[in-house]
Amino acid sequence: MTQKFTTIAKYQYTSEALIVKGRLEADGIQVFLSDSLTIDTDPLVSNAIGGVKLKVFSEDVKKANEILKSIAKYSTDNEGNSIECPNCNSSKVQLISTVTSFKSFFAFLIGFISGTLPFNARYKYNCDHCNTNFDFK
Template identity: 60%
Template sequence: MKDTFTTIARYNYSSEAEIIKGRLETEGIKVFLKDNITIDTDPLVSNAIGGIKLNVLAKDAAQARIILDSIPSHTLDNDGNTLVCPNCKSQQISLYSTINSFKSFFHFVIGIIFGTLPFSARYEYKCDSCGTHIDAKY
């Protein structure tokens, strides 16, 4: 049982997973990433397959979770300041792509028809705790 891997985190992008993988490996924890090549090949399937799974040996899972919990998970603006939700004061802010104009909708439709990535994308910050949209420059 100690030689089996267990999933301790999931990421949408391989760059995030690789950074955390490196951090855990510096602590002597063996790490295996699952589905990273699939998502690197087609990033649009990330949500469909549950993201990139960060797996560690079952015997190292508790230590790995402690290390993950010690890494701050907050969003910074362009000036390096932590974004805080004006509604609930949470620091759990994420950047989401959105379709909020005719131009972004048109590019989305063209991307679907021709199987390409969108020509342009609009992004917005949203609080993960209460769902408030946050006006910030990115």
């Protein structure tokens, strides 16, 4: 009998996929990563090829998805405490990258044209509950 694989998640970088792979393997699910070597060789092609694909056997999809739902994807501070939204006090906060000022847009444009990584990126936090963007120090 041939076993079939199902992609259950996609990640931009291999390091992100390896963290989830370790968690799934700890729970007895065999995991395979697709396109990880290509992205490790040239990370800039990640979006073009759809990122690193995390695959499991088809019969393990339900159990793997339950485990994925249990993994927190929200931001924490250096002590491991959840970052809370200053507007609604929700802990469903994610780190986002923005290009809002002329300086950051110009740096992005120069980086894009010259083929280098952006050197002036701005990061903010975004609350999934009330959609507020804020800085955290």
